[in-house]
Amino acid sequence: MAAKKSSKSKAKTTGKGKRIFKVNEHIVYPAHGVGKVIGVETEVIAEMDVELYVVEFEQDKMILRVPTVKAANSGMRALSNELVLKDAYTTLNGRARIKRTMWSRRAQEYEAKINSGDLILVAEVVRDLHRTDEQPEQSYSERQLYERALDRMVREVAAINKATRSVALEDIIDTLSKARAKAAAKAAAKAAAEAPAGEDGEEAAA
Numbered sequence: 001m002a003a004k005k006s007s008k009s010k011a012k013t014t015g016k017g018k019r020i021f022k023v024n025e026h027i028v029y030p031a032h033g034v035g036k037v038i039g040v041e042t043e044v045i046a047e048m049d050v051e052l053y054v055v056e057f058e059q060d061k062m063i064l065r066v067p068t069v070k071a072a073n074s075g076m077r078a079l080s081n082e083l084v085l086k087d088a089y090t091t092l093n094g095r096a097r098i099k100r101t102m103w104s105r106r107a108q109e110y111e112a113k114i115n116s117g118d119l120i121l122v123a124e125v126v127r128d129l130h131r132t133d134e135q136p137e138q139s140y141s142e143r144q145l146y147e148r149a150l151d152r153m154v155r156e157v158a159a160i161n162k163a164t165r166s167v168a169l170e171d172i173i174d175t176l177s178k179a180r181a182k183a184a185a186k187a188a189a190k191a192a193a194e195a196p197a198g199e200d201g202e203e204a205a206a
Contacts, residue, residue: 019068021053021078026159029064030075030117032057034155040068059155079160080119088153091123092172093179098128103141110145119156125149130176134184 021027025037039054043065052065053076066076080088099106110129113121129146131138138146150172158168 019051019053020071021076026079027055028077028079028117028119028156029055029057029066030115032060032062032064033117033152034079034159035064041065059151075117077117079156082160084119085157085160088119088123088157089175091120092127092175094127095183096128096130097124103139107141107145110149114145114149114152119153122149122152122156126153126172127176130180132177132180 019040021037023037023039026034027037028034035055035057037053038056041052041054042049043052044050051068053068053071055064055066055076056062057064066074099109110125113125116122125145126149129138129142129149150169153172154165154168157163157172158165161168
């Protein structure tokens with residue numbers, strides 16, 4: 001078994017590189033979403049000391065160890081800033097963009113966006129796969145991808161705003177619902193404006 005030894009949580013520069021994350025800091029790891037750095041350890045691997053971030057993903061009951069010098073290249077990043085968060089909500093407010101391609105190909109694209117670790121790309125998946133009560137139901141695979149993307153976004157929004165996941169979820173769903181209602185009202189108004197004049201209109205014009 002590899003030998004382990006704990007190190008202090010204070011960020012410092014070592015011969016292996018500079019630590020870019022601190023203990024108790026929330027991070028985003030592309031394949032797993034939001035996690036928390038709970039420690040820094042050193043393991044002896046191939047007779048070399050390798051410093052590792054110990055990252056806990058509480059929701060998945062999982063611990064991941066990431067070499068500190070490879071953290072950035074792995075895609076591990078800090079939580080999005082307020083500007084990125086604002087752009088993500090702007091994305092939710094936008095119009096769903098559904099490509100006219102086979103579902104298998106679209107599913108791969110959605111999967112890639114979810115695993116990118118990019119909050120805005122994840123928001124695109126949430127926006128595109130969200131359904132209102134008036135819209136056709138999702139297929140099982142669509143629902144699975146939607147729930148994964150929504151969960152990823154909820155976790156990060158909650159961590160950024162220091163809120164509970166239920167509050168973040170409610171805020172995201174409310175944003176989507178208002179955006180769809182606004183779009184539906186706009187479409188209805190456009191349809192009414194383009195519709196032929198009724199009998200009363202014809203008599204008035206005569």
